[in-house]
Amino acid sequence: MNxxxxxxLNDRIKNHITSRxxxxxxxxxxxxxxxxxxxxxxxxxxxxxxxxxxxxxSDSQLPVVGDWVKVIDFDGHFIIxxxxxxxxxxxRRAVSHDGKAQLIAANIDQTFIVQSADHNFNLNRxxxxxxxxxxxxxxxxxxxxxIDLISSDEQTSIENSIRSRVNKDIMIISVSAVEHKGxxxxxxxxxxxxxxxxLGSSGVGKSTIVNLLLGTDQQLTSEIxxxxxxxxxxxxxxxxxxxxxxxxxxxxxxxxELGVTLSEQGLETSFTSISEIAMNCKFSDCTHQDEPxxxxxxxxxxxDIDVDQLDNYHKLRQESLRFQKTKAEMxxxxxxxxxxxxxxMAHRKSRKP
Numbered sequence: 001m002n003x004x005x006x007x008x009l010n011d012r013i014k015n016h017i018t019s020r021x022x023x024x025x026x027x028x029x030x031x032x033x034x035x036x037x038x039x040x041x042x043x044x045x046x047x048x049x050x051x052x053x054x055x056x057x058s059d060s061q062l063p064v065v066g067d068w069v070k071v072i073d074f075d076g077h078f079i080i081x082x083x084x085x086x087x088x089x090x091x092r093r094a095v096s097h098d099g100k101a102q103l104i105a106a107n108i109d110q111t112f113i114v115q116s117a118d119h120n121f122n123l124n125r126x127x128x129x130x131x132x133x134x135x136x137x138x139x140x141x142x143x144x145x146x147i148d149l150i151s152s153d154e155q156t157s158i159e160n161s162i163r164s165r166v167n168k169d170i171m172i173i174s175v176s177a178v179e180h181k182g183x184x185x186x187x188x189x190x191x192x193x194x195x196x197x198x199l200g201s202s203g204v205g206k207s208t209i210v211n212l213l214l215g216t217d218q219q220l221t222s223e224i225x226x227x228x229x230x231x232x233x234x235x236x237x238x239x240x241x242x243x244x245x246x247x248x249x250x251x252x253x254x255x256x257e258l259g260v261t262l263s264e265q266g267l268e269t270s271f272t273s274i275s276e277i278a279m280n281c282k283f284s285d286c287t288h289q290d291e292p293x294x295x296x297x298x299x300x301x302x303x304d305i306d307v308d309q310l311d312n313y314h315k316l317r318q319e320s321l322r323f324q325k326t327k328a329e330m331x332x333x334x335x336x337x338x339x340x341x342x343x344x345m346a347h348r349k350s351r352k353p
Contacts, residue, residue, distance in 0.1 A: 003043070004024055004027065004043055005192060005193050006192070006242070006246070007028075007029045007031075007041050007242075007248065008029060008066075008107070008193060008194070008195045008240075008248040009193065010109075010193050010194070012087045013068050013084065013087070013107065016068070016084050016085055017068075017084070022070060024043050025042065025043055025044060026042075026070055026071060026072070027042065027043075027068060027069070027070060027071070027084075028040040028041055028042035028043075028049075028068070028069055028070075028071045028078065029041055029042075029066070029067070029068050029069070029240070030049075030063055030064065030065050030066065030067045030069060030240070031046070031065070031239065031240040032065065032238070032239045032240065033063070033064055033065045033238050033239075034238075036050075038050065038051075038063065038078075038080065040069065040071055040078050040080065042071065042073075042078075045073075045076075047073075047076055047077055047078050048077060048078070049069075049071060049077070049078035049079065049080050050077075050078075050079060050080065051063070051079075051080050052079055052080065052081050055080060055081075055082075055083065061101075061103050062103075063080060063083050064089075064103045064104065064105055064106050064238070065104075065105045065106070065238040065239065065240055065250055066105045066106040066107045066108060066195060066197075066240060066250060067083060067084070067086065067106045067107065068083075068084040068107065069081075069082060069083055069084060070082035070084070086106045086107055087107060087137065088106065088107060088108050088109070088136050088137035088138050089103055089105070089106045089107075089108075089136045089137070090103070090104040090105045090106070090108055090111065090132065090133070090136050090138060090197060090199075091103050091104060091132070091135075091136060092104060092132060104197075104238065104252060105197055105238055105250050105252065107195060108136070108138050108195050108196065108197045108250065109138070109139065109194045109195050109196065110138060110139040110140070110141055110189065110194070110196050110197075111129075111133045111138050111139070111140055111141065111196065111197040111198070111199055112141050112142075112143045112173075112186060112196060112197070112198050112199070112209075113126060113129040113130065113133070113140055113141065113142050113143065113199050113200060114143045114145055114198060114199065114200035114204045114205060114206045114209065115142065115143070115144055115145070115200060115204060116144075116145050116146045116149075116203070116204040116205060117144050117145065117146045117147050117149060117150045117154070117155065117158055117174075118146055118149050118150070120201065120203065120204060121144075121158060123161060123162070123165050123308070123309075123312075124308070124312045124315075125201070126142065126162065126165075126166070127165060127166070127270065127271075127309070127312055127316070128312075128316065129199050129200070130142075130166060130167070130170070130270050131266060131267065131270035131271075131316060133199075134266050134269040134270050135266035135269075135270075138197070140170055141170065141171045141172075141173065141189070142162060142166065142170055142171065142172045142173070143173050143174075143175060143186065143200075143209070144158060144159065144162070144172065144173070144174045144175070145175050145176070145177055145204055145205040145209065146176060146177070146178075146204075146205060147174050147175065147176050147181070147182075148176040148178060148179050148181070155174060159172060159174065164306060165306060165309050167269075167270070167272050168272075173185045173186055175209070177205045177208040177209045177212060178208070180212065183209060183212045183213065186209065186213065187213055187243070187244070187245050188245075189247070190213065190243045190245045190246070190247025190248075190249065191245065191246065191247050192245075192246035192247060193247075194247045194248065195240075195247070195248040195249075195250065196247060196248065196249050196250070197249075197250040197252065198210055198249070198250065198251050198252065199252060202253075206251055206252075207251055210241065210249055210251045213243045213244065213245075213249060214241050214242075214243055214244065214249070215243075215244045238250060238251075238252055238253070239251065266320075267313070267316060267317055267320060270316075271309070271313050273304075273305060273309075274288070274296055274305060274309070274310065274313055277295050277296050277299050277304070277305065278295060278296050279295075280295035281293065281294050281295045281296065282294070288310065288313075288314075289314070296310065
């Protein structure tokens with residue numbers, strides 16, 4: 001390992017290291033995270049790592065794949081003592097916890113959102129992934145895989161349907177991983193010092209694409225079930241790899257549930273066609289449902305906005321509002337419990353002789 005750039009160091013992280021006067025030898029990056037197990041790479045080595053007590057029991061999110069950390073080397077084993085600030089993060093609503101966010105990975109520059117061109121293709125799901133990427137400060141890129149299973153006319157139709165729904169600035173790359181077609185267009189984006197993440201449902205071909213980019217079968221894959229049409233993806237942990245071109249790549253397990261934690265700004269960035277037209281609504285707080293003189297509803301009638309896209313916008317917005325409300329209630333309850341605990345400890349102390 002010749003430099004920290006080879007494990008994804010960029011100017012934003014370099015500024016943090018410089019401002020804290022850290023030595024390059026005591027800084028590393030989390031390359032693998034599986035439950036409570038961490039693998040960290042530094043300038044000179046790679047080793048298993050564990051958290052210090054202050055990090056393990058802190059109120060903030062625990063480190064995840066892609067995080068930069070300060071470490072102490074104890075005979076070939078790392079102790080993570082500090083978490084460096086993140087410039088981006090990929091998060092979803094924690095399963096069964098509406099008010100909590102679960103971090104998936106951090107310090108990502110771009111995410112390749114993989115959709116398969118067969119019956120598994122889903123525009124609403126694609127918009128959900130894009131919204132999560134924008135919310136985390138990550139550039140989304142759409143990858144349409146398995147074009148070998150459809151005709152060229154069908155491919156054109158799907159690509160046009162994507163362009164009609166997503167931000168016009170989003171890149172769309174059509175590939176066939178099994179035939180090695182189009183993957184080179186992905187590889188050109190994997191530059192040294194950049195970190196990319198692959199997202200998508202099980203069975204869409206994420207790990208097959210990642211293996212091609214790595215030049216080796218690092219990730220186990222399996223075929224789609226002919227009976228159910230569902231993937232049997234074998235990736236179980238989040239891991240960072242160095243691609244053949246030098247860029248960093250994160251493959252993630254297929255996620256059955258992908259709840260959003262969107263802010264209003266994240267939603268507007270994801271649905272630019274709606275947010276731009278909404279500027280002409282009569283009311284600034286228009287919800288684009290039953291209000292009079294709603295420019296968005298008028299655009300739907302005129303065919304300028306897809307009705308399915310507006311329905312998906314409303315669904316994600318309501319899901320986000322529920323998350324934010326539950327989060328606020330949990331924070332309020334946490335503060336109340338904290339006050340009760342302090343009062344109880346003060347009372348206990350006052351009773352001591």
